[in-house]
Amino acid sequence: MSDLIVVGGGIIGLSVAREAALAGLQVTLLERNAPAREATWAAAGMLSPLAEAPDDGPFLDFALASLRSYRGWVRAVEEASGMEVEYRESGKLRLALSGPELDRLVERREWAEARGLGVRWFEPEELRRKEPGLALSIRGALLLEEDFRVDNRRLGEALVVAARQAGVRIRTEVTVREILLEKGRARGVRTAEDDPIEGDRVLLAAGAWSGTFSELPVPIPVRPVRGQMLSLRTEEPGMTRVLESEEIYLIPRDDGRLLVGATVEEVGFEGGITAAGVRSLLEGALRLVPGLGSAPIAEFWSGLRPGTPDGHPILGPAPQVEGLYLATGHFRNGILLAPRTARAIVPLLTGSEGPTIPDVFSPARFEGARREPVV
Numbered sequence: 001m002s003d004l005i006v007v008g009g010g011i012i013g014l015s016v017a018r019e020a021a022l023a024g025l026q027v028t029l030l031e032r033n034a035p036a037r038e039a040t041w042a043a044a045g046m047l048s049p050l051a052e053a054p055d056d057g058p059f060l061d062f063a064l065a066s067l068r069s070y071r072g073w074v075r076a077v078e079e080a081s082g083m084e085v086e087y088r089e090s091g092k093l094r095l096a097l098s099g100p101e102l103d104r105l106v107e108r109r110e111w112a113e114a115r116g117l118g119v120r121w122f123e124p125e126e127l128r129r130k131e132p133g134l135a136l137s138i139r140g141a142l143l144l145e146e147d148f149r150v151d152n153r154r155l156g157e158a159l160v161v162a163a164r165q166a167g168v169r170i171r172t173e174v175t176v177r178e179i180l181l182e183k184g185r186a187r188g189v190r191t192a193e194d195d196p197i198e199g200d201r202v203l204l205a206a207g208a209w210s211g212t213f214s215e216l217p218v219p220i221p222v223r224p225v226r227g228q229m230l231s232l233r234t235e236e237p238g239m240t241r242v243l244e245s246e247e248i249y250l251i252p253r254d255d256g257r258l259l260v261g262a263t264v265e266e267v268g269f270e271g272g273i274t275a276a277g278v279r280s281l282l283e284g285a286l287r288l289v290p291g292l293g294s295a296p297i298a299e300f301w302s303g304l305r306p307g308t309p310d311g312h313p314i315l316g317p318a319p320q321v322e323g324l325y326l327a328t329g330h331f332r333n334g335i336l337l338a339p340r341t342a343r344a345i346v347p348l349l350t351g352s353e354g355p356t357i358p359d360v361f362s363p364a365r366f367e368g369a370r371r372e373p374v375v
């Protein structure tokens with residue numbers, strides 16, 4: 001019998017499983033398909049606390065703590081796996097294309113400066129010297145210095161190797177159908193093949209599918225939020241920083257690809273690529289860098305983000321079920337938040353000291369909420 005059963009082999013399940021195994025627990029991870037293929041594979045790999053946090057508060061603090069631990073965490077994963085994951089501390093340029101966007105960007109600059117967060121302002125002339133391909137219509141730009149990027153697909157692959165190396169037993173093509181409950185305690189899971197798998201504790205990290213376990217006494221209001229993306233092939237890497245407007249973002253990869261993302265769509269569990277999605281991405285990209293019009297398209301894809309009603313992740317012990325823990329609902333920021341999530345959850349499992357999880361992330365905040373059908 002395992003000390004811990006992890007349901008879901010995305011970046012969150014893998015990160016917590018690896019950390020728990022390193023802390024001495026016997027861990028079995030169950031993954032419906034292959035690990036690190038769903039949102040973890042589909043993501044853009046931006047590590048963007050300043051762009052993602054609307055204001056001060058626990059989310060910004062948690063996200064900054066995660067970002068600041070990323071270098072050490074990634075190096076350890078790279079070392080354990082023998083793989084390089086293209087982690088780059090290259091910064092992000094947020095661009096304003098209109099008067100109102102410029103006003104909002106100036107406000108953001110003042111907000112960041114007042115908090116001592118690393119930002120730098122660029123007027124259009126200076127900006128064009130730095131990034132010559134940018135559209136002449138850009139009115140100004142804010143460089144977010146504490147904004148990094150990683151190749152999330154490589155990171156996912158490396159984490160699978162690193163988790164196995166730490167001792168995690170990863171079982172693929174095992175779908176968990178239900179969490180086994182006995183006298184208010186989780187005692188394992190039942191698979192789609194009707195096999196019970198016993199474990200002392202269970203961690204639910206099933207991404208956008210985390211809300212589908214209707215046997216639990218308290219709802220887990222996670223819903224899928226589709227994101228479509230595409231990539232272009234550019235002649236030479238050229239750009240090193242992420243560029244972001246209010247419409248889209250452009251992320252360079254070292255091999256010359258440029259990723260364009262992403263739509264945010266409430267279409268249930270429907271995957272796929274649509275004409276309107278692709279049009280909005282390409283229009284947004286060409287508005288920022290007109291020369292991309294001749295770039296060949298390399299790939300299209302989409303993924304389902306695990307969304308929550310308040311946009312915050314759901315982290316910690318499940319109410320009313322002893323031995324069940326939740327690490328889900330990371331929405332647009334699961335790649336960024338993975339190291340901090342693992343560091344915060346594992347001490348709850350081992351009974352040791354660790355970073356506190358903000359109350360606003362607690363699963364208990366949904367006690368009493370109505371269970372919505374997951375479509």
Ligand SMILES: Cc1cc2nc3c(=O)[nH]c(=O)nc-3n(C[C@H](O)[C@H](O)[C@H](O)COP(=O)(O)OP(=O)(O)OC[C@H]3O[C@@H](n4cnc5c(N)ncnc54)[C@H](O)[C@@H]3O)c2cc1C
Pocket residue numbers: 007008009010011012013030031032033034035036037038039040041042043044045046047174175176177205206207208209210226227228229261262302303304305306327328329330331332333334335336337
């Ligand atoms: C287009 C797009 C762009 C994004 N860009 C960024 C970004 O730039 N930066 C960032 O930080 N985040 C980004 N995200 C968000 C990020 O990808 C997610 O927050 C993160 O991947 C969530 O990880 P997860 O492990 O919870 O979910 P997932 O990666 O979806 O993994 C969940 C796993 O659980 C498995 N599973 C589900 N149900 C079961 C079951 N019953 N039994 C067994 N296994 C099960 C699934 O097969 C899956 O492998 C983006 C997401 C998308 C879609």
